[in-house]
Amino acid sequence: MVAGAMNRIDRPLLDAHIVAERGDLLLQVAIQVEQGEMVAIMGPNGAGKTSLLYALFGWLPIRSGWILLDGQTLDAPGEERPVPPYRRNLGMVFDDGLLFPHMSVEQNLRFGSNTKSLDSDLADLLELTPLLSRPIQELSAGQRQRVALARTLASNPMMVFLDEPLSSLDPSARAHARDLIKAAFDSHLAGGLLVTHDPADAFALADRVMVIENGEVSQFNSLNVLSTQPATPWIANLIGWNFFLGFARNGTVVLANGSEIATSDSALQGETTVAINPGS
Numbered sequence: 001m002v003a004g005a006m007n008r009i010d011r012p013l014l015d016a017h018i019v020a021e022r023g024d025l026l027l028q029v030a031i032q033v034e035q036g037e038m039v040a041i042m043g044p045n046g047a048g049k050t051s052l053l054y055a056l057f058g059w060l061p062i063r064s065g066w067i068l069l070d071g072q073t074l075d076a077p078g079e080e081r082p083v084p085p086y087r088r089n090l091g092m093v094f095d096d097g098l099l100f101p102h103m104s105v106e107q108n109l110r111f112g113s114n115t116k117s118l119d120s121d122l123a124d125l126l127e128l129t130p131l132l133s134r135p136i137q138e139l140s141a142g143q144r145q146r147v148a149l150a151r152t153l154a155s156n157p158m159m160v161f162l163d164e165p166l167s168s169l170d171p172s173a174r175a176h177a178r179d180l181i182k183a184a185f186d187s188h189l190a191g192g193l194l195v196t197h198d199p200a201d202a203f204a205l206a207d208r209v210m211v212i213e214n215g216e217v218s219q220f221n222s223l224n225v226l227s228t229q230p231a232t233p234w235i236a237n238l239i240g241w242n243f244f245l246g247f248a249r250n251g252t253v254v255l256a257n258g259s260e261i262a263t264s265d266s267a268l269q270g271e272t273t274v275a276i277n278p279g280s
Contacts, residue, residue, distance in 0.1 A: 013037070013191040014056075014159060017065040022051045027215045033159070033191045040206035041195045044234060048215040049195045053161045056193075057092060058085035070158060070190075091157035093148050095164040099136045105147050106132040112151035119154055125187065126150050126180050142173040146180060153188050160185075162194045166201060178204045199239055211235055228277065241275045248272045 014033040021027070027048045033039050041049045054060035056067060058075070066076040069089065075082040099108050105128060110116050123129045126146045136144065145165055152160055165181070166174045182205055185192055194205055202209050203223055210220040211232070219231040230236040237243070246253040251266035253274050261274055 011071055012068075013070055015066075015068040016056060018052065018055050018062050018067070019064045020051065020055045020060050020062045022048075022054075022060055025051060025215050027051050027055065029212065029215075029217055031210060031217075031220070033193070035190055037207045038185060038192045038194060038205055040202035040209045041193055041212065042197065042199075042202060042209055042238065043212040043218075047212045049212055050163055051215075052212065053092070053163060053193065053195060057090055057161065058082060058088055089158045091152035091155060091160040093145075093152050093160060093162045093165050095167050099144060099147055099151070101136050103136065104132065105134050105136065105139070108136065108147055108151050109154055112154035114155055119150075122150050122153055122184070122188065125184055140173070141168045142177050145169070145177060149181065149184060153184060156188075158190050160189055160192045162192065162196075164195055164197070166196070166198070174198075174201075175204075181205060211238075227279070230275075233275070236275050240279075241277050244274045244276065246272055246274055 012032040013035045014031065017030045019026075019028050025046065025048055029048070029052055031039070031052075041052060043049050051060055055062050061082075062075055062077060064077055067074040073080045074088050100111065103111065106118060109123065109128070110118055113119065120129070123132065126149065128143075128146055128150055131139065131143060136147070139147065149165070162181075166177055169177055178201065185205075194201065196202055206223065208220065208222055209226050211218050211226075211234075213232065213234060219226060219235055221229075226235065227239050230239060230241065233243075244255050246255040246261070248263070248268040248270060251263045251268045253261045253263060253268070253272055255261065255274070
């Protein structure tokens, strides 16, 4: 293997350290995405998840920091002129798809292609071939999302950002869409970011999960670490931990029903909240 190829494999696909403002929110996030990795972005409403995507894409100016994609500088205030969004080799899929309603499925897909040709393999992979002649208005929500993803992938971006792409789907359609999205990403992309409020989406599609609270990263780990060692109460609640109020004396917590829980902190005293992983 040549040295250049080794360097490309060794370096992250995305390396960014962002300080940006959006309204009252101060976003301060450092993120690295490895080659071939899908990272889910989760957090409370207004935490900065979509703002992070916008900053990476070039729609939200960053105040300081840097954004590197496969070693290329996209933005570094004070050092480099920012690369405009249309030249960043990134794709974006929104929750509503943003398709062209006056075009057929095939016309939407051809519009996304750099050569205006139809990627038949991609259409087959996302189960769109039987729908190519259909108007967008006749499609279900799940079908529209698959068209939006295919149109974005047709431009051959290095990474794709998905902003709540499955939020409008019912549970059965959502599960099927996850399978198709994973297959499309595995075959067409070097990496991606997925904003979602649903832990099932993250666990089905992502290699790691970044949680943002109040504009800052509160945890960035593998799914296993996130499930067993949540860093904040919000994360513990997200993944289904149970919370109980109790009273501690010398490290032993007595719950309202009289149950006692021993802790490793012998100095723990007074009212406290116990978080328990139901899967442990």
